[in-house]
Amino acid sequence: MRMIFMRIFFFMLLFAGLAQAQSVGATHPMDALTPDEIGKAVNILKSQGLATDSTRYPALTLLEPPKADVTAWKPGQAFGRRAHAIMRDARETSEAVIDLVAGKVISSRRIPGAQPMIMDSEWSFARDKFMADPRFKTALARRGLDKNHKVFCTPNSAGYFPDESYANRRILKIPCFDDIEKLHPNLARPIEGLMGVVDSETGDVLDVLDREAIVPLPPTPAGYGKSAPVADPPHYRVDIVADQGSNIKLTGNLQVEWGRWSFHARADKRAGLILSLVKFRDETAQRLIAYQMNLSEIFVPYMDPDPTWSYRTFLDAGEFGLGYLISSLQEEVDCPPYAILIDLAFPDDLGGMYQRPRAACLFERSTGDPAWRHYSTGSKRNTGRAETELVMRFAPALGNYDYIIDYVFSANGMITLRVGATGFDAIKSVEAADMDAPTAIKDTEFGALIAPYTVAPNHDHYFSFRVDLDIDGPQNALVADHFMPKPIAGNLPRKSLWQIETRDVAQEGAIEADHMSTGGENYRIVNPNAKTALKYNPSYWLHFGHGVSSILNPSDPPQQRGDFSSHSLWVTRYKPDELWSAGQFPNLSRGGEGLPQYVKDREPIGNQDIVAWLTLGFRHAPRPEDFPILPTFWHKMTLRPYRFFDRDPSSRLNAEYAPALEQVQQ
Ligand SMILES: [Cu+2]
Numbered sequence: 001m002r003m004i005f006m007r008i009f010f011f012m013l014l015f016a017g018l019a020q021a022q023s024v025g026a027t028h029p030m031d032a033l034t035p036d037e038i039g040k041a042v043n044i045l046k047s048q049g050l051a052t053d054s055t056r057y058p059a060l061t062l063l064e065p066p067k068a069d070v071t072a073w074k075p076g077q078a079f080g081r082r083a084h085a086i087m088r089d090a091r092e093t094s095e096a097v098i099d100l101v102a103g104k105v106i107s108s109r110r111i112p113g114a115q116p117m118i119m120d121s122e123w124s125f126a127r128d129k130f131m132a133d134p135r136f137k138t139a140l141a142r143r144g145l146d147k148n149h150k151v152f153c154t155p156n157s158a159g160y161f162p163d164e165s166y167a168n169r170r171i172l173k174i175p176c177f178d179d180i181e182k183l184h185p186n187l188a189r190p191i192e193g194l195m196g197v198v199d200s201e202t203g204d205v206l207d208v209l210d211r212e213a214i215v216p217l218p219p220t221p222a223g224y225g226k227s228a229p230v231a232d233p234p235h236y237r238v239d240i241v242a243d244q245g246s247n248i249k250l251t252g253n254l255q256v257e258w259g260r261w262s263f264h265a266r267a268d269k270r271a272g273l274i275l276s277l278v279k280f281r282d283e284t285a286q287r288l289i290a291y292q293m294n295l296s297e298i299f300v301p302y303m304d305p306d307p308t309w310s311y312r313t314f315l316d317a318g319e320f321g322l323g324y325l326i327s328s329l330q331e332e333v334d335c336p337p338y339a340i341l342i343d344l345a346f347p348d349d350l351g352g353m354y355q356r357p358r359a360a361c362l363f364e365r366s367t368g369d370p371a372w373r374h375y376s377t378g379s380k381r382n383t384g385r386a387e388t389e390l391v392m393r394f395a396p397a398l399g400n401y402d403y404i405i406d407y408v409f410s411a412n413g414m415i416t417l418r419v420g421a422t423g424f425d426a427i428k429s430v431e432a433a434d435m436d437a438p439t440a441i442k443d444t445e446f447g448a449l450i451a452p453y454t455v456a457p458n459h460d461h462y463f464s465f466r467v468d469l470d471i472d473g474p475q476n477a478l479v480a481d482h483f484m485p486k487p488i489a490g491n492l493p494r495k496s497l498w499q500i501e502t503r504d505v506a507q508e509g510a511i512e513a514d515h516m517s518t519g520g521e522n523y524r525i526v527n528p529n530a531k532t533a534l535k536y537n538p539s540y541w542l543h544f545g546h547g548v549s550s551i552l553n554p555s556d557p558p559q560q561r562g563d564f565s566s567h568s569l570w571v572t573r574y575k576p577d578e579l580w581s582a583g584q585f586p587n588l589s590r591g592g593e594g595l596p597q598y599v600k601d602r603e604p605i606g607n608q609d610i611v612a613w614l615t616l617g618f619r620h621a622p623r624p625e626d627f628p629i630l631p632t633f634w635h636k637m638t639l640r641p642y643r644f645f646d647r648d649p650s651s652r653l654n655a656e657y658a659p660a661l662e663q664v665q666q
Contacts, residue, residue: 029070029073031264032253032267033062033081041351042060044098044103044104044105045105048105055089056119056349057350058086059117059270059347060351061084065082081101091201091202092110093113093585114584114585116585117319120348126172130205131151136194136205153176153196155172155173157587160591161557162557169206173197178217190427192215194308215430216431217429240368244659250362253266258390261280267345267346268294268323269321269346270322271322272295272322274293275293275392276292278415280649288470289471290415290469293467295317296465297315297564297580297586298317298322298463299462299562301314301562302457302458303457304458306428315586317586318580318586319586326394327359327396328357330358334404335393336365340362341357341360342358343357343359359394362392363393365388365389368387371385372648373385387410391409393407400424402423403419403420403421404420411649413650415639418635425450425622426459428455429453430455431453432453433453448622458619460565462562462565462615464564464582467542469540469639471527472530472538475607476527476607477605478504478526479539480505480513480521481500482502482503505605508598508602510570511570522541523569524542525612528606536643538644539642540642540644542569542637542639545637545638547615547616549566550566560590562582568615569615570613571611571612572598575598581594616637
C-alpha cells in the first residue's frame with residue numbers, strides 16, 4: 001500500500017511540475033500574463049512615458065481577446081496578447097492597454113477620483129505611520145499597554161461615508177490588538193475604542209479615535225491558549241484514495257480535462273481563479289456551457305454602529321484581491337492526499353510577479369454517495385454507480401476569514417459553486433464574562449458573546465459569481481419557470497395542481513423573485529436557436545438553494561457600494577469590460593457602481609449574449625461554537641442541465657474500474 005502511495009505522489013509531482021514548467025509562455029489565449037509579458041508591459045509603459053520607477057501597479061492583468069476570437073481559436077494557432085494596467089502614481093490613477101505582440105500602447109487615460117486596490121506597500125506604510133504617532137502611544141499608555149505587550153495593528157479598507165471629511169484621501173482605518181501571550185492571532189485581544197485613520201499615500205494620520213471609557217483587555221478565556229485542553233487521542237485515519245491513478249488530464253498552463261468535462265483556468269489577482277471555456281463532451285461534440293465563471297466580489301457588512309466597527313463593510317475582491325490574499329494549501333488537510341497542488345503566479349504592485357506555492361488544488365473524489373441507484377423489489381436486484389466529482393479549489397485568507405472556493409464538476413453535467421467560510425469571527429473585547437453579567441445585554445446588542453469578554457458582531461457574507469453561461473453558443477436568453485397553482489375544472493376528485501408557466505425575462509436588471517428561496521420559480525439560461533434530439537431548446541437551470549439577500553436599507557452607504565447583494569440574481573448583456581459586481585474601483589467607492597450601473601440602460605436580453613450574476617449569501621449570527629475557530633460553514637449554488645442532454649450523462653458511468661496505474665502508464 002505504501003508503495004502505491006509513493007507512486008501516486010510521484011505521479012502528482014510530475015503533473016504539478018508540468019503545470020509550472022509550461023507557465024513560461026502562454027499557450028492559450030486565456031492564459032494569465034507570464035512574468036515575461038508583465039515585464040514587457042512595464043517596459044513599454046515606461047518607454048512611452050506612462051510609467052516611472054515610482055509607479056505602482058494595483059492591477060496588471062490579461063485583457064482577454066474578443067470572445068469570438070477565443071471561441072474560434074484552435075490549439076496551435078497564434079493569438080493576440082494584450083495587457084490592462086491600472087497604475088497609481090503621484091496620487092493619481094491611470095489605466096492603459098498594451099498590445100504585447102505589437103509592443104505598443106493602444107490606449108491610456110487618467111481616471112480622476114478612482115481608488116484602485118489596496119497595495120502591500122501602502123498597507124504596511126499606513127500601519128507603521130499610525131503606530132509611530134504620539135497619539136497612538138498615548139492611547140496604549142492610557143490602557144497600561146507597556147513594552148511587555150505585543151501590540152499589532154491591521155489596516156482595514158475604510159468604506160465610504162459621505163459625512164466623513166476624508167474626501168479624495170486614500171485612507172485605511174486601523175484597529176489594533178494585543179497578543180501578549182503570543183497566542184494564535186484569533187486569540188489576540190482587540191484593543192477596543194482605538195482606531196487610526198491614515199492616508200496611505202502621504203502617511204498623514206488624519207484621525208485617532210481614542211475613546212475616553214476604556215474596555216479592559218480580556219484575560220485569556222479559561223480553556224483557550226495555554227490552558228487549552230489537550231487534543232483527543234489520535235484516531236484511525238479515514239481517507240479517500242485514488243490508488244489506480246488519476247483521471248485528470250492537465251495540459252498547457254491550466255487546461256483541465258476530467259471525464260467528459262474540460263475547462264481552462266487562470267490565476268487572477270482579483271478573482272483568485274477565472275475558469276473559461278467550460279465544456280462537456282456529449283456523444284462526440286464538445287458543447288460549450290460556460291464561457292467564463294469567477295467569483296467577482298465579496299461583500300461583508302458588519303452590523304455594529306460603534307464608529308470603530310460601523311465602517312467594516314468589506315468588498316474583499318475589489319479592495320484587496322482574492323488572488324492577492326490567496327493562501328497556500330496544506331497537503332492532506334486542505335485537499336485530499338493525492339490532490340494536484342498547483343503553484344500560481346500573481347502580479348505584484350511593483351511591476352513584477354510573485355509565486356504562491358500550492359495556491360490551488362485540483363482533485364477528483366468519491367463523495368461516498370451513489371450517483372444514482374435503484375433497488376428493484378420485483379427482481380430483488382440493485383443497480384447503481386458510485387459518485388465521483390472533480391473539484392478545483394483555492395482559499396483566500398482575508399484577515400480573520402478564510403474562504404474555501406470550490407468549482408465542482410459532476411458526471412451528470414452539474415456544476416456546483418461552493419464556498420466554505422472558516423477562520424475566525426471578527427471579535428471585540430467587552431466587559432461581560434458571561435450572559436449573567438450586568439453589561440451583557442448592552443454588550444451583545446449587536447452581536448453575540450462567543451467566549452468570556454468576547455463579542456462577535458453580527459454580519460452578512462455575500463459572494464457574487466459572474467457566470468457567463470453560453471449554452472451551445474453565445475446567443476442565449478433568461479427564462480423563468482413559474483410554478484402556478486391551478487384549479488382543476490370539472491367534477492374530478494382533485495381540486496388543484498400546479499403547472500409551469502415559462503416567461504422570458506426581457507431586460508437587464510436585478511431579478512425580483514419573491515419565491516426564489518422556496519422553489520416557486522426556476523431561472524434558466526436557454527439557447528433559443530439550438531434544439532436537442534427531443535427538440536427542446538437546451539438550457540441550464542440556475543439553482544440557488546437557500547440564499548439570502550441583503551436587508552440593509554438602500555440608503556445605507558455600504559449597501560449602495562455592495563448593492564449586488566440586494567438580489568440573488570442579476571442579468572446583463574455581455575460586455576467585455578463589465579466584470580466586477582461592485583465596479584472596477586470598489587475601494588472607497590461611493591456607490592452605484594458595478595451591477596446597478598451595468599443594468600441602468602435596461603438593454604433587451606432576449607436572444608443576446610448575456611451574463612448571469614449569482615450571489616450566494618448567508619447571515620452570520622455568531623455562536624460560541626464559532627470560537628476559537630469557525631468550523632467550515634459551507635454554502636452552495638448549482639448549475640444544472642435542463643433539457644440540455646437527451647438523457648442523463650451519468651447513466652453512462654462504467655460499473656467497472658480501469659486497470660491500475662502501472663498498466664495505464666505503459
Ligand atoms: Cu461570518
